[in-house]
Amino acid sequence: MISIPNNDVNNKLISLKEAQKIILESFPSCDSSICISASDAAGRILAKPVYSTRTNPPLLLCGPDGIAVKSEMTTGASETNQIELDAPRVNTGTPMPEGYDAVIPIEEVIQNSDGKYKIHTQMTAFQNTVPRGVDVGEGEMVMDTGHYLIPYDIGALLTYGIREVEVKNWKIGLIASGDEIVPPNKNPLPGQIIDSNSYMITAYLKQFGITSVIAPVVSDDPGRIQEEILQLSKKCDVILLFGGSSAGSKDFAVEALKQSGTLLFHGVGMGPGKPASLAKINDKPVFGMPGPSIASLTALYQLVYPLLKQWGVPIPPDTYIKGEITQPVASFDGFDFFMMVNVTRNNGKNLISPVERRFGQMMGVRADAVLHKKVGTQDLQIGDVVEVRMLRPDFTR
Numbered sequence: 356m357i358s359i360p361n362n363d364v365n366n367k368l369i370s371l372k373e374a375q376k377i378i379l380e381s382f383p384s385c386d387s388s389i390c391i392s393a394s395d396a397a398g399r400i401l402a403k404p405v406y407s408t409r410t411n412p413p414l415l416l417c418g419p420d421g422i423a424v425k426s427e428m429t430t431g432a433s434e435t436n437q438i439e440l441d442a443p444r445v446n447t448g449t450p451m452p453e454g455y456d457a458v459i460p461i462e463e464v465i466q467n468s469d470g471k472y473k474i475h476t477q478m479t480a481f482q483n484t485v486p487r488g489v490d491v492g493e494g495e496m497v498m499d500t501g502h503y504l505i506p507y508d509i510g511a512l513l514t515y516g517i518r519e520v521e522v523k524n525w526k527i528g529l530i531a532s533g534d535e536i537v538p539p540n541k542n543p544l545p546g547q548i549i550d551s552n553s554y555m556i557t558a559y560l561k562q563f564g565i566t567s568v569i570a571p572v573v574s575d576d577p578g579r580i581q582e583e584i585l586q587l588s589k590k591c592d593v594i595l596l597f598g599g600s601s602a603g604s605k606d607f608a609v610e611a612l613k614q615s616g617t618l619l620f621h622g623v624g625m626g627p628g629k630p631a632s633l634a635k636i637n638d639k640p641v642f643g644m645p646g647p648s649i650a651s652l653t654a655l656y657q658l659v660y661p662l663l664k665q666w667g668v669p670i671p672p673d674t675y676i677k678g679e680i681t682q683p684v685a686s687f688d689g690f691d692f693f694m695m696v697n698v699t700r701n702n703g704k705n706l707i708s709p710v711e712r713r714f715g716q717m718m719g720v721r722a723d724a725v726l727h728k729k730v731g732t733q734d735l736q737i738g739d740v741v742e743v744r745m746l747r748p749d750f751t752r
Contacts, residue, residue, distance in 0.1 A: 389524035408516035528587035678705025695722035
């Protein structure tokens with residue numbers, strides 16, 4: 356049976372639900388914005404409404420391919436009373452010739468050998484035309500605050516003469532702390548660890564239009580950690596501080612958070628990710644993120660994402676699928692447990708298999724999804740139907 360490790364569990368942990376409540380109530384909104392080129396704005400959210408600088412179309416246009424006519428000259432036209440006209444040919448979307456106000460589709464007319472046309476359709480003014488300004492008028496609002504810009508919107512902005520837009524601009528600072536941590540451009544010596552978390556989390560955040568500021572790796576020095584936190588808090592909306600949040604002799608992150616501002620909590624009843632913490636520093640949220648990558652990813656999804664969603668960051672809904680568990684999973688009092696799993700399909704069923712727990716990155720590499728075993732739920736037995744959150748596209752169906 357898969358069980359949850361009971362490592363250094365103490366009675367000071369708050370529940371995951373309580374931690375999320377503190378986060379959302381402490382930092383209800385964030386109004387950072389930036390002006391950027393409209394052509395680069397896909398995936399961003401408007402911070403201000405935008406107004407057309409042009410009338411579109413700027414003049415009366417032809418509807419279908421056909422002939423342009425003066426509507427009053429078609430009065431009385433019918434199948435039994437055809438009228439002969441000398442009329443100009445027009446094409447879809449081209450400006451209407453001056454003095455003409457309607458278009459007869461080309462398939463509804465007969466052209467004589469002399470170039471004139473016989474018509475049998477009586478037209479009304481502006482029939483089969485595209486009126487001036489029917490799309491949008493100059494000065495008209497085309498997109499309001501909070502509008503999520505998709506690639507189609509970029510074409511519309513440029514069509515309406517809008518070259519720059521003010522968009523929400525969330526900036527997140529990332530600090531990796533620890534004497535053993537080295538940046539990715541260095542080869543680690545025995546006992547050293549690459550700062551992979553900063554770049555992993557940056558890749559996740561980039562999907563939602565968030566700018567990341569990766570600070571230089573900070574040593575196990577409370578003063579240096581505090582200095583870097585205070586510097587980033589001046590230019591970032593959120594700070595993620597990796598490592599130094601457990602109970603080791605050189606875990607100084609929590610003390611640095613206390614000295615820099617107000618510590619709101621330290622220790623959450625979730626696994627992995629129990630050492631996570633949160634402080635308010637210069638009115639900014641500073642998350643103490645656990646060092647192991649899987650734990651850091653759990654903290655991102657469970658603690659950071661809810662705040663970003665509340666602020667309006669366009670994080671899409673998670674994809675969930677159901678399937679049968681292939682191994683028993685034990686309960687663990689007081690904890691929400693997040694288990695890396697594989698998803699396979701066999702005889703029309705989704706099979707959910709826990710990934711073997713082990714040190715390093717490969718547990719996450721091998722996983723397709725995450726099983727959230729909520730606090731207070733019963734043991735899982737083989738064949739029980741569970742719901743899992745996909746980490747990768749679901750190729751099983």
